[in-house]
Amino acid sequence: MNRLVEQDRAEAEAAVVAFPVPARVAGRPALLIPHRGEGLDEAALPGDYRKTLAIVQAADGPVQVRAVGEELGLEVAVRGKLEPLRAKMSKLADRGWLHERPDGRCTARR
Known part of the structure; x- marks a missing residue:
């Protein structure tokens, strides 16, 4: 447990990252999603996160997870298929x- 706390602390200290960092x-293996900040754009995100972000940005207003899932071609009638997308969002x-x-x-934040 202490090792994970130390790893989290070290990652927080190195929070200025230009691209996702494998950890x-x-x-x-896990892929860390960087915090949005100055100098970072969508290119810093993995492909599936970029697609999700693009769908939300293209929407006229607030969107539900179900609408994003439909756009991505997920089986939205099955709740379990939307939970990973909900976690990403x-x-x-x-x-x-x-x-x-x-x-x-x-x-989307502008």
């Missing part, structure tokens, strides 16, 4: 790329 979490919101509204819909 290991619990011994498995939440991660984008946590990192400042999207704004997640209290009703669960998302808008």
Whole structure:
């Protein structure tokens, strides 16, 4: 547990990253999504995150996860198919790329 805390602390200190950084979490490879900041654009995100962000940016207003899933061609009738997308959108919101509204819909940050 302490090793993970130390790894998180070291990653936070090196938070100014231009591209996603491969990392290991619990011994498995993981891809870190950078925080949105000056000098970073969508190119710093992995492809599937860029697609999700582009769909939200192209929308006329706030979008639900279901609408993004439909656009991506996911089977939206099955809730389990949308949960990974919901997690990605939440991660984008946590990192400042999207704004997640209290009703669960998302808008793009400009």
